[in-house]
Amino acid sequence: xxxxxxxxxxxxxxxxxxxxxxxxxxxxxxxxxxxxxxxxxxxxxxxxxxxxxxxxxxxxxxxxxxxxxxxxxxxxxxxxxxxxxxxxxxxxxxxxxxxxxxxxxxxxxxxxxxxxx
Amino acid sequence: xxxxxxxxxxxxxxxxxxxxxxxxxxxxxxxxxxxxxxxxxxxxxxxxxxxxxxxxxxxxxxxxxxxxxxxxxxxxxxxxxxxxxxxxxxxxxxxxxxxxxxxxxxxxxxxxxxxxx
DNA sequence: CGCCTGGTTCGATGATCGTCAAACTTCTTT
DNA sequence: AAAGAAGTTTGACGATCATCGAACCAGGCG
Numbered sequence: 001x002x003x004x005x006x007x008x009x010x011x012x013x014x015x016x017x018x019x020x021x022x023x024x025x026x027x028x029x030x031x032x033x034x035x036x037x038x039x040x041x042x043x044x045x046x047x048x049x050x051x052x053x054x055x056x057x058x059x060x061x062x063x064x065x066x067x068x069x070x071x072x073x074x075x076x077x078x079x080x081x082x083x084x085x086x087x088x089x090x091x092x093x094x095x096x097x098x099x100x101x102x103x104x105x106x107x108x109x110x111x112x113x114x115x116x117x
Numbered sequence: 118x119x120x121x122x123x124x125x126x127x128x129x130x131x132x133x134x135x136x137x138x139x140x141x142x143x144x145x146x147x148x149x150x151x152x153x154x155x156x157x158x159x160x161x162x163x164x165x166x167x168x169x170x171x172x173x174x175x176x177x178x179x180x181x182x183x184x185x186x187x188x189x190x191x192x193x194x195x196x197x198x199x200x201x202x203x204x205x206x207x208x209x210x211x212x213x214x215x216x217x218x219x220x221x222x223x224x225x226x227x228x229x230x231x232x233x234x
Numbered sequence: 235c236g237c238c239t240g241g242t243t244c245g246a247t248g249a250t251c252g253t254c255a256a257a258c259t260t261c262t263t264t
Numbered sequence: 265a266a267a268g269a270a271g272t273t274t275g276a277c278g279a280t281c282a283t284c285g286a287a288c289c290a291g292g293c294g
Contacts (some may be wrong), residue, residue, distance in 0.1 A: 026228035027153055034147040035282080055240065065240050065283055081241095086291060088241060103224035111143035111218035152252080171271065180251055184272050198271095203261060205271060 004061055023077030023093065023100045032076035033099045033108055041109045042078065042105075045092040051082075053089055140194030140210065140217045149193035150225055155180055155186045159195065159222075160229045162209040168199075170206055 024030070033039055041057040048056070058066045070090060073079045078097055079090045097105050140146070150156055158174040175183045187207060188195045189191070195214055198208045214222050 021235085025232055026225060027151070027156065028152040029228075030147050030156075030225065034144070034151045035268075036144055037282085039144065039147075044184055053240085060280090063241065063286060064243080069280075071243095088290095101224055101228035103220050104228065107218055107220035107224050108143060108147065111221065112147075154252085172269095177252060180253090180271065181255075181273080185252075187271085188273095 018048060020080055021075070023079060023096045024075070026101050026104075028076050029078065029097065029101055032072050032078055035069065035072075037065070038073055039108070039112055041069060041073065041090075042092065043116065045090060046094075046105075046109050046113075047081070051084075051089055051091045053087055057090060058095055090103065137197060138192070138194060140213045141192070143218050143221075145193050146195065146214065146218055149189050149195055152186065152189075154182070155190055156202055156225070156229055158186060158190065158207075159209065162196070162207065162234065163211075163222075163226050163230075165209060168201075168206055168208045170204055174207060215234065 024032075032041065037058060040059075044057050045052055047061075054066065054070065058069070070079070070081075073090070074081060077100075079095060080093055082089050082091055092105075094105055104110075141149075150159065154175060154177075157176075161174050162169055169188065171183065175186070178186075187196070187198075190207070191198060194217075197210055199206050199208055209222075211222055217222060
């Protein structure tokens with residue numbers, strides 16, 4: 001539900017961004033969300049309203065490892081990199097993912113959120 | 118939607134089965150569904166109405182590999198092994214999974230189904 | 235300018251995972 | 265009883281993956 005609302009908001013405010021790579025298939029989406037570190041990143045992104053500074057999205061791993069995970073999330077089409085105020089941010093492409101796998105982000109993040117409470 | 122209805126049916130007809138291992142966390146569920154062979158197994162299980170003979174659930178891999186994947190699905194709590202007419206069957210624990218991760222199976226299988234059409 | 239913060243890229247390493255063949259069990263069938 | 269079909273287990277091999285440190289590339293600020 002949270003993600004669904006997020007999808008609407010981001011659909012409204014999304015910059016064109018023109019040519020960004022398409023969201024990957026369900027296979028690759030699941031592979032991307034399967035990792036604990038990456039799932040936490042996505043969970044925090046939802047918590048933050050769909051967009052956040054990289055630094056705030058991880059804990060317990062080095063920044064080179066974090067950059068590696070960001071890349072995988074981006075290549076799966078789950079997030080995109082954008083620059084706000086000169087600092088790099090990650091944005092959750094909730095609406096795009098929902099087009100390929102309706103309800104997936106909601107189910108996954110919801111379960112993760114409940115497991116974190 | 119298909120899975121949701123399936124959950125209801127299986128909830129009705131499920132044998133007690135008493136002490137079966139609990140469904141794993143979202144992490145392990147995603148890890149189990151991430152593999153192409155296993156996702157296809159689950160997809161075919163849904164197609165078959167929630168229960169099928171092992172043999173009908175895979176193609177292109179040896180039966181030892183298939184047995185390995187069945188084990189992983191079982192350990193994640195996604196399926197259970199039951200014997201019908203003397204032959205081993207795999208049953209999708211749709212309702213149990215839906216308790217831990219509501220909507221997950223629907224989203225994943227739905228996307229997989231659409232990608233297979 | 236020089237320094238620090240925030241991210242990325244590039245090997246390298248260690249662990250995990252998917253795959254197979256072979257041996258074994260059980261049930262069915264002839 | 266013998267033969268076959270269906271699944272599982274084990275051990276081994278190759279590939280993929282997560283992690284790290286180090287070097288590198290921006291901006292922002294002293």
